[in-house]
Amino acid sequence: MRIEVKDLSYIYSEGMPFESVALEDVSLTVESGEFAAVIGHTGSGKSTLLMHLNGLMKPTRGQVLADGVDIHEKTKEAREARRKVGLVFQYPEYQLFEETVLKDVCFGPKNYGFTPEECEAKAIEALKLVGIDPDEKGGVSPFELSGGEKRRVAIAGVLAMDPQVLILDEPTAGLDPKGHRDILDMVCRIHKEKHLTILLVSHNMDDAARLADRILVLDKGRLAMDGTPQEVFSHYEELHSIGLSTPSSSELLHLLKSKGLNVNTNIFNEDEAVEEILKAIHGA
Amino acid sequence: MALKDITLGQYYPGDSAIHRLDPRTKLIGTILFLVSLFVVKNFTGFLFCAICLAILVKISGVPFRYMARGLKAVIFLIVFTALINLFMTPGTPIWQFGILKIAREGIYRACFMAIRLVMLIFGSSLLTLTTKPVALTDGMERLLSPLSKIGLPSHELAMMMTIALRFIPTLLDETDKIMKAQTARGADFESGNLRERAKGLIPLLVPLFVSAFRIAADLAMAMEARCYRGGDGRTRMNGMAFTKLDTVAAILLILYFAAVIALGRLPLF
Ligand SMILES: Nc1ncnc2c1ncn2[C@@H]1O[C@H](COP(=O)(O)OP(=O)(O)O)[C@@H](O)[C@H]1O
């Protein structure tokens, strides 16, 4: 599913003293099957943008199209389009409410009118996809799970609706390194197996560079950059000036270069960075 | 209507004379104003109260439109009260349909009550709009502190109010977030009959209660970690002091109240 955002602007509390412009003339297109990462300083408008993509917020100006359908329409088509854009919020585990894990994951498909059997089948598949054993955990209360498990169940709750686009707002916030890696590996696997379009908000430039085909940079509600990781992360100064950084390997190479070692700084993974450093040292 | 649009009781930042008054002055003033609304006997009296209130609102710099939004939350109550008075007041009937009767006295009473309620709300929201919640509860604590001698836990009461006020926006935010998260899963909070709607609230209320308990536990822990142990011997970071402004306000207040009583004694409409 292709998502098109056209001249999108959003103002919070318009006409009130606390008015704040969260998005300003953002235009972008995410192609079907793409893996895009959204990066930006806190308050740059990332969450606001994501909530527009599945129609949760109504733009002050501009529009959002999913395969050409305006997602804010009241039509059946638009509702169907909204179902196909699955949004996983920050700290999604706070949305769990049912008695059992399985029931909670069924909530989404149930709302869209699938039969109980279909719901259960979808829920079981979604739980397997996020690495939770439906036979073992399906019947327990979601409140008894560990933090990482809760989060995966919440993500399964969105996946059970069979989305074609999966949007995740900082899915690894507050997790330990293992939980962090597990969630991202899972997202990667879902992307590959189910060919979903993925939009991932991340504060970790290493993750963004490693996983995404495309990086969108937001700054104070505007789309500051849009390109491949290679293109975006080569703008070292610009990224630093808006409170971001480049992946850690590139940061290290920049440091070495400033100390006089002649290295190429546009390398965004560790292995290549090691090669480059060794080459520079032995060559010198 | 988004939850955020409920302006009733939300602080409106500013630096007007009203904002700068001591919270105790404003509290007493508001109480006197509310009492005066019950002393009023005729429409001329209300007109006088309304003019005084309008002047205060003007001085405070809070836009009238913003204040009026606070009414939205209670419009139902006002209409309901007016209707009850309209139909239930006995007197000379001027219109009748089946068991429904409207008396001349009923129209008079209904208008009277509606005006009184609107002014009550405007008067008390002027207080909360121009006073930071913490200053408000501090003022309340100071005013009530003489009563702690006879066992009224004034500090605890004030602290409870401070915390409750402080967490209203937090809980509204939380509600908003959970509603959005469930809407993203296809939940529908707006359509269906009463029973369906009530059932539809479960996905909202369960996570909300869980959050509220989590927030309360975190707060209790944070307060204990900073050795909070109640009111005895606590000093304040920002002391309260009456200024010339408060003296002026007190004089105006006495004049105002005298005028309201005087107007009530005159045989006016
Ligand atoms: N509910 C809200 N009411 C008013 N302003 C808000 C609200 N949510 C976010 N904002 C403001 O909008 C801007 C963008 O916020 P957000 O989209 O949450 O940014 P991010 O997710 O990138 O941290 C911020 O300046 C923030 O203060």
Ligand SMILES: [Mg+2]
């Ligand atoms: Mg955010």
